[in-house]
Amino acid sequence: MPEPGKPPKSPAGDGLPPLREVIAALEIDAKKSLGQNFILDLNLTRRIARLAAPLDATTAVEIGPGPGGLTRGLLMEGARRVIAVERDQRCAPALAQIGEAYPGRLAVHLGDALDVQWPALLPPDAGRTVIIANLPYNVATRLLIGWLETDPWPPWWERMVLMFQKEVAERIVAQPGTKAYGRLAVISQWRTTPRIALTLGPEAFTPPPKVASAVVSFLPRAQPMPECSVKWLGRVTAAAFGQRRKMLRQSLKTLVSDPLPLLEAAGVAPELRAEQLDVATFARLAHVAEHLGSSR
Numbered sequence: 001m002p003e004p005g006k007p008p009k010s011p012a013g014d015g016l017p018p019l020r021e022v023i024a025a026l027e028i029d030a031k032k033s034l035g036q037n038f039i040l041d042l043n044l045t046r047r048i049a050r051l052a053a054p055l056d057a058t059t060a061v062e063i064g065p066g067p068g069g070l071t072r073g074l075l076m077e078g079a080r081r082v083i084a085v086e087r088d089q090r091c092a093p094a095l096a097q098i099g100e101a102y103p104g105r106l107a108v109h110l111g112d113a114l115d116v117q118w119p120a121l122l123p124p125d126a127g128r129t130v131i132i133a134n135l136p137y138n139v140a141t142r143l144l145i146g147w148l149e150t151d152p153w154p155p156w157w158e159r160m161v162l163m164f165q166k167e168v169a170e171r172i173v174a175q176p177g178t179k180a181y182g183r184l185a186v187i188s189q190w191r192t193t194p195r196i197a198l199t200l201g202p203e204a205f206t207p208p209p210k211v212a213s214a215v216v217s218f219l220p221r222a223q224p225m226p227e228c229s230v231k232w233l234g235r236v237t238a239a240a241f242g243q244r245r246k247m248l249r250q251s252l253k254t255l256v257s258d259p260l261p262l263l264e265a266a267g268v269a270p271e272l273r274a275e276q277l278d279v280a281t282f283a284r285l286a287h288v289a290e291h292l293g294s295s296r
């Protein structure tokens with residue numbers, strides 16, 4: 001932190017000290033248990049923030065702001081408001097300083113993002129809302145699935161811009177017939193149109209992680225087609241991909257004692273394997289399974 005009364009160095013132009021100084025002054029040594037790999041380059045965080053544009057009438061919900069690199073990027077790019085949820089108390093002074101530089105535009109909640117009741121966090125006048133984060137890798141997919149399983153649909157967020165390990169990003173956008181295609185692809189693509197917007201090497205982070213990362217942008221589908229319940233889609237994909245090398249007539253036995261009537265009613269060949277079904281077919285199977293289940 002700069003000394004009081006002394007103008008801070010401000011290479012990025014927001015009047016706040018460089019992030020490297022901030023983490024040194026607050027002694028925020030990165031904790032692996034919190035998935036802390038910080039982005040200290042504000043040009044890069046501004047670029048990520050712009051993926052959620054237009055920001056001027058937008059409330060950005062940010063998970064894990066850390067010392068505030070992406071938070072500053074969002075505010076510099078004109079986000080009307082940022083609501084940030086951070087578990088690491090050591091980051092509080094840095095975030096408070098950002099809040100002072102942008103009066104009324106940053107609200108910080110110190111706590112675990114896994115415990116948050118999301119819509120309740122939003123003010124009544126939130127307007128267009130986006131979720132944006134360089135996610136802690138250890139809770140990233142759990143958080144993502146929570147946002148994808150939101151009820152009612154369309155959800156409370158209008159776009160998500162999320163950084164994952166590249167391997168996870170590839171599983172989200174994977175197509176049928178590939179090794180990466182699985183439950184994450186089905187739920188992601190049933191409810192949204194995910195696309196990889198940016199790929200970053202380890203050198204973009206401090207400390208550098210072992211693997212590459214990628215930012216995925218998710219736009220919610222107005223109405224997933226075909227319609228089915230999230231719960232049953234989860235059950236069907238868990239059974240099918242739980243034994244992904246087996247034919248569906250075998251793997252779906254963990255869901256129903258005899259899968260053949262279900263497969264026939266859904267128009268799916270019993271010899272197929274999970275990774276051969278597209279997302280729409282999974283949704284159809286889930287719809288039929290729910291119907292058969294409730295009529296028994």
Ligand code: SAM
Pocket residue numbers: 034035036037038039040063064065066067068069070071085086087088111112113114133134135136137139
């Ligand atoms: N946004 C910062 C950046 O891009 O430099 C930090 C990103 S770092 C990958 C992940 C952040 O999430 C860390 O600041 C970490 O403390 C925070 N975090 C980890 N687990 C969390 C949780 N369960 N709830 C809220 N924040 C969490």
